[in-house]
Amino acid sequence: MTKKQEIEIREALRQAIDEEMTHDDKVLVMGEEVAEYNGAYKVTKGLLDKWGPKRIIDTPISENGFTGLAIGAAMCGLRPIVEFMSFNFSFVAADQLISTACKQHYMSGGRFNVPIVFRGPNGAAAQVSCQHSHCVESIYGTFPGWYIIAPSNAYDAKGLLKSAIRANCPVLFLENELDYGKKMEIPTHDYTIPIGKAKVVREGKHITLVSYSRMLKNCLEAADEMAKRGIEVEVIDLRTIKPLDIGTVTESVKRTHFCVLVEEGHLFAGICAELGFQVMEHCLDYLDAPIVRVCQRETPMPYSKPMEYATLPNKERIIEALENIRKG
Amino acid sequence: MNKPQYHYYQSDTDKLLSEINNDALIADLKKMLLIRNFETRAESAYQQGKIGGFYHAYTGQEAIQTAAMRVMGDQNWWTTTYRCHALALLLGVTPNEAMAELYGKVTGNAKGRGGSMHFYHEKMLGGFGIVGGHIPVAAGAAFALNYLGQENLASICFLGDGAVAQGAFHETLNLASLWDLPCIFVVENNHWGMGTAVSRAISLEPIAESMAPAYKMKSYTLDGMDYFNCYAGFKEIYEEVKKTKRPVIVEVITERFKGHSVSDPGLYRSKEDLKKEMERDPIFLLKNTLILNNCLTEDKFKEYDKEQREIVIQSMKFAEESPFPDPATLEEGVLEE
Numbered sequence: 001m002t003k004k005q006e007i008e009i010r011e012a013l014r015q016a017i018d019e020e021m022t023h024d025d026k027v028l029v030m031g032e033e034v035a036e037y038n039g040a041y042k043v044t045k046g047l048l049d050k051w052g053p054k055r056i057i058d059t060p061i062s063e064n065g066f067t068g069l070a071i072g073a074a075m076c077g078l079r080p081i082v083e084f085m086s087f088n089f090s091f092v093a094a095d096q097l098i099s100t101a102c103k104q105h106y107m108s109g110g111r112f113n114v115p116i117v118f119r120g121p122n123g124a125a126a127q128v129s130c131q132h133s134h135c136v137e138s139i140y141g142t143f144p145g146w147y148i149i150a151p152s153n154a155y156d157a158k159g160l161l162k163s164a165i166r167a168n169c170p171v172l173f174l175e176n177e178l179d180y181g182k183k184m185e186i187p188t189h190d191y192t193i194p195i196g197k198a199k200v201v202r203e204g205k206h207i208t209l210v211s212y213s214r215m216l217k218n219c220l221e222a223a224d225e226m227a228k229r230g231i232e233v234e235v236i237d238l239r240t241i242k243p244l245d246i247g248t249v250t251e252s253v254k255r256t257h258f259c260v261l262v263e264e265g266h267l268f269a270g271i272c273a274e275l276g277f278q279v280m281e282h283c284l285d286y287l288d289a290p291i292v293r294v295c296q297r298e299t300p301m302p303y304s305k306p307m308e309y310a311t312l313p314n315k316e317r318i319i320e321a322l323e324n325i326r327k328g
Numbered sequence: 329m330n331k332p333q334y335h336y337y338q339s340d341t342d343k344l345l346s347e348i349n350n351d352a353l354i355a356d357l358k359k360m361l362l363i364r365n366f367e368t369r370a371e372s373a374y375q376q377g378k379i380g381g382f383y384h385a386y387t388g389q390e391a392i393q394t395a396a397m398r399v400m401g402d403q404n405w406w407t408t409t410y411r412c413h414a415l416a417l418l419l420g421v422t423p424n425e426a427m428a429e430l431y432g433k434v435t436g437n438a439k440g441r442g443g444s445m446h447f448y449h450e451k452m453l454g455g456f457g458i459v460g461g462h463i464p465v466a467a468g469a470a471f472a473l474n475y476l477g478q479e480n481l482a483s484i485c486f487l488g489d490g491a492v493a494q495g496a497f498h499e500t501l502n503l504a505s506l507w508d509l510p511c512i513f514v515v516e517n518n519h520w521g522m523g524t525a526v527s528r529a530i531s532l533e534p535i536a537e538s539m540a541p542a543y544k545m546k547s548y549t550l551d552g553m554d555y556f557n558c559y560a561g562f563k564e565i566y567e568e569v570k571k572t573k574r575p576v577i578v579e580v581i582t583e584r585f586k587g588h589s590v591s592d593p594g595l596y597r598s599k600e601d602l603k604k605e606m607e608r609d610p611i612f613l614l615k616n617t618l619i620l621n622n623c624l625t626e627d628k629f630k631e632y633d634k635e636q637r638e639i640v641i642q643s644m645k646f647a648e649e650s651p652f653p654d655p656a657t658l659e660e661g662v663l664e665e
Contacts, residue, residue, distance in 0.1 A: 028475070054475070060506065065464050065499030072468020072483075075453055076405060078475055095496075099458050100465060105664050108448045109438035113664045144662045168664040 003188040010043045010180040012154035013119075016161035017044070017081060019190060021051060024079060027165060028055040030070055031083030031120075040085045041121065041180050067093035067118070071101050074116040074170075081165060084120035087136045087174065101170040102145030117164045119173035122150070123214060123264045124301055126178065127308055133301035135265030137174060137241050141274070146170040147195050148242040152216040154184035156239055159193030167195065174241075176214040198245035200252065204232035207322055208252040210275065211262035212238040215313055219262055222318040233322060241271055249275070250282040257288040260321050262313050267295040292321045332533035334549045334581065339560035345621050348559070353614075353623060354632075356398055356555065360390040360611050361636040363414045366423060367586075369640045370413075370430055374590050378648070379430045381443045382457075386414040388585035389516060391610035392550075393418055393486065395558035396514070400484060400566045402451055405469035407462050408486040410445035412455035415486070419449040423643035433650035440653045441661075459521075460494030463487055463513070467500045470509035470575070482510040482569045490521025492530050492539075501543040504575040511575040512565060516552065522588040523596045536579035545575055552582030553608040556617070583608070 007015070021027045033040045035048040035058040048056040059066040063084070070080040084090045090097060097118070104114050124133040137148055149164055149171060151157040157175070164171040201216070202223055211219045216237050223233035234252050238245065253259045259279055261272040276291045294313040302308055345353075367385040374383050386393075389411075397418040408415045416426055421437055429436030430444055437447050446455040453469060456462035466485030473481050491497055492515060504511045515536060521529050532538040540547030546568065550561040558580065565576055583605040587594040594602070618624035 060502060062499045062503060064496055065467075065503050068461070068464025068496065069468040069471055069500070069503055072407075072453065072465035073472045073475070074468070075465070076469045076472035078472050095458055095461050096464065099461055100456070104454070106662050107438060107442045107446050108454070109436070109441050110661045110664070111438070111448045111450075112453065115664075146663070 004185045005188045006183055006185045007154055008181050008183050009154045009157050009175070010041060012158035012186060013043050013161055013175065014045065014047065016158045016165070018047065018050070020162055020165040021055060026077060026079045027081065028057065028078060029081045029083065030057040030059055030066055032059055032061055032085045034058060034083050039083070041177060043180070044083065063089050063093040064096060067096040068100065070116055071096055071104070071114055074114045075104065075112045079115045079165065081117045081119060084118060086132060086177075087120050087122040088132050088134050090118065090136060097140065098143055102143050105169060106145060113168045114170050115168045117161070117171045117173055119161070120175060121177040121180075122174035123176055124308065124312060127303055127305055129303040130300040135263075135296070136172070138265055138270045140172055141242050141271060146172060146242070147240065148172045148174065149195060149240050150174040150213040151239055152179070152213050152237050153182065155186040156193060156237075158186060159191050160195065160239065162192045163195050166192070174213060179214050196240045196243045196245055198236050198238045198240070198248040200234060200248065201237045202233070202235040204234035204256070206231045206256055207233045207258040207260060207325065208236065208249065208256045209233050209260045209262065209318070209322065210236045210238065210249055212241065213264065215262045215264050218313060218315045218318055221315045222322060225315070225319055226322050231322065231326070244275065244278070246278045246282065249279060253279055253283045254286045257286055258325050259283070259287065259291045260318070260325055261291060261293050262318055263293070263295045264312060265296055267293060267298060270295050289325050292325050294318050294321050334534050335537060336549050336551055337557060337561040337564070339557045341556045341617060344556045344560055345617070345623070350623050352398065353618060356394050357611070357614055357618065357624070358632050358636060359394050359418060360614065361633050362423065362639065363390045363394070363417055364611060365633070365637045365640045366413060366417065366426065366643075369637075369644060370427065371586070371590055373430070373644060379444070380432065381445070382410065383444050383590040384411040384588065385584070385586045385590070386411050388606075388609070389518065389552060389582045390414060391555040391558050391614065392514070392516060392552045392580050392582060395555050396484065396562045399559060399563040400482065404451065404481050405466070405473070405483040406449070406452045407454060407456070407466035407469065407483065409459070409462065409488055409491070410455065410457050411488070412445065412447045416447035416449055416452060416455070419452050421447060421449050423639050424646040427640070427643035427647040428650050431647035431650070432652060433647055434653040435646070435650040460487065460491040460496040463491065463494075463496050463500045464503070467504050467509055467511050470504065470511040471507065473510060474508070480570050482512055482566065484512045484514065486514045486516055488521065489515060489517040489519070489526045489535065490524070490529060492535055493521075501539070501545070501575070501577070505543045505545055508573050509575055510569050510573050512569055512578060513575065514578045514580060516580050516582055518582050518584040520584070520588065520597070523592065534579055536577040540577040545577055548576065548578045550578060550580045552580040553610045553613060555610060555614045585609075
C-alpha cells in the first residue's frame with residue numbers, strides 16, 4: 001500500500017526541489033530571500049541549512065540581473081530554479097524572459113538549451129492592490145518556447161515541479177500565495193506528473209467547467225451548489241496552460257454540450273479567449289449555447305475588499321454563469 | 329566638446345614584436361582581413377537584396393576581438409552584441425556557415441533562424457539583439473564556471489558604449505562584483521550609440537575608469553585601433569582575472585567606419601572627421617608596423633588580402649547555392665523536449 005503524507009502546497013514544492021537537488025547537483029535555487037530568510041512564503045525553508053549557500057542563493061533585488069544571469073548559467077550547463085518573490089516582479093525581467101529565455105533554443109538553431117524553472121506566486125493575494133495582483137499567464141503565454149504550469153493542489157504541484165526541473169527548456173511555474181497553506185494527502189514516494197495533461201477532477205454530464213490554479217476551488221464549490229439544484233457539472237483542471245491539453249476539454253464538451261471557462265486573469269485576450277476559441281474550432285457542432293467566460297473584470301485590482309472580490313471570478317459569478325448558459 | 333581624459337594602458341610595441349610569434353601576427357592580420365572582407369562583401373550582398381533584416385558591420389573595430397581571442401583563447405565563454413560576425417569568425421565559425429546564415433539558408437550558423445544579429449559557437453552564447461540584454465547572460469556563464477569549479481577561465485562580454493546607459497549593465501556589475509565572478513566586461517566605445525554621441529548619452533566619461541571603482545572593480549582603457557595595445561592589455565587583464573577571480577571593466581576606444589547599421593548613412597558625423605579617424609585603420613596600423621619590422625611586405629599583404637577576399641567570395645557562392653530551410657521544418661526546435 002502506498003504510504004501517504006498530509007502536507008501543504010509549500011511543503012510539496014519544497015520536497016520537489018529537495019528531491020531534484022538530490023538527483024542532480026546542477027540544480028540550484030536563486031532568488032530574493034530564498035536562503036537566509038527561508039523564503040518570503042517559506043517554500044525554501046530549511047534548504048540553505050541542508051544544501052549551503054553554493055546552491056541556495058540569495059540575490060539582491062535585481063530581477064533583470066539575476067534572471068539574465070540564471071539564463072546564462074542554464075546555457076552553460078546548470079539547471080537553475082529562479083524564484084520570483086511574486087510574478088509581478090518578473091515584469092522587471094521581461095526582456096530576459098521574452099527576448100532570451102524562450103527564444104535562445106530556436107534562435108541558435110538548436111545549439112543552446114535553457115533548462116530553467118521560473119517559479120513563484122501569481123495572481124491576486126489578499127488585498128495587495130493594483131501592482132501586486134497580476135496574472136501573467138496570458139502575457140507570457142503568447143510567446144512560443146516554454147511551458148507554463150499552474151497547479152491547484154499539493155499532489156500536482158510536487159509532481160509537476162519535478163517534471164519542470166527535469167525539462168530541457170524554460171518553464172514558468174505559477175503558484176498562488178493564498179494556496180501555499182492548502183493541505184492534501186499525497187504519496188511519500190518519488191513521483192512525477194507529465195507536463196501538458198489536464199485532469200477531470202469532478203465528473204458531470206450537464207456542463208463542462210474549465211479552470212486552473214486557485215480558481216479551481218471556486219469552480220468546485222459552484223459545482224457542489226449546482227448539484228443541489230440538480231445540475232451535474234464536470235470540472236476540469238488544466239494544470240498545464242502551455243501546452244494546452246485541449247483534447248481533455250473537447251472530449252468533455254462533446255458530451256455535455258455546454259462550456260463555461262473560468263480564469264483569474266483579465267477577460268481581454270486571456271487564456272479563456274484562447275481556450276474558448278479552440279473549443280469552438282473543435283466542438284462547434286456540439287455546442288448548444290455560446291461558450292461563457294468568467295474572468296477578472298477589466299479593471300486594475302482595487303484594494304478595497306468587496307471591490308477585489310467583485311472583480312475576481314467568485315463562486316456567485318460562476319454559479320450565475322452556470323445557471324444562465326442552460327437558459328439560452 | 330571636451331574629450332575625456334583617458335589613462336591608456338601602456339604597451340611597448342617593439343617589445344611585443346619580439347615576444348609574439350610572427351606566425352601568430354600574420355594569422356591575426358589575416359583574420360582581420362577576413363573580417364573586413366566579410367563585412368564589405370556581405371554589405372554589398374545586402375544592397376543586392378541577398379541579405380535582409382538589420383546588418384551591423386564590425387569594420388574599424390577588428391583589432392579588439394582579434395587580439396582578445398589571441399590572448400584569451402576559445403576555451404572561455406564569449407558573448408557579444410548584434411555586431412557579432414567577427415567574434416563568430418574568430419572562434420572558428422566558417423565563412424561559409426556565417427554567410428549562409430546571412431542569406432537565410434539552412435546551412436547557416438543557426439540554420440537560418442538567427443540571422444545577422446544571432447551568431448553562435450560552442451563557446452559563444454550569442455549574438456544578442458537587445459542593447460544590454462546579453463550582459464547578465466554573460467555573467468551567468470562566469471557564474472557557471474565558478475559553480476562547476478572550472479578554473480583559469482573567464483567569461484568575456486563585449487558591449488557598446490550605448491549599453492552603458494542600460495540598467496542591465498549596472499545590475500550585472502553589482503552582481504559580478506558581489507559574487508566574485510570571473511567576467512571581463514569590454515565596452516567597445518565607438519563614440520556613437522546609433523546616431524547619438526556618447527557624450528549626449530552617458531553622464532560619466534571615461535566610462536570604465538569612472539564606473540569601475542563604484543563597483544570595487546579594476547578598470548583598463550585600451551586603444552582599440554592598435555592591435556598591440558589590445559594584445560598587451562587583454563593579456564594582463566586575463567591574467568589578472570584568473571588570479572583574482574574578480575570582474576574587470578575594460579573600455580576600448582575605437583571607431584566604427586560604417587554607419588550603425590547598413591541603413592544608416594551616418595549624417596550625424598562629418599566626412600572629414602571620419603576620414604581622419606580612418607587614418608588610424610587598425611589593419612593598416614598593424615600592416616605598417618609589420619612592414620617596418622620586416623615581418624611583412626606590401627606584396628605579401630596584397631596577397632593575403634586577395635586570399636581572404638577569395639574565401640569570402642567563395643562563401644557567397646556557397647550561401648547562394650545552399651537551399652533555404654524547408655518551411656515544413658518551421659515549427660521544429662521551438663522547445664527542447
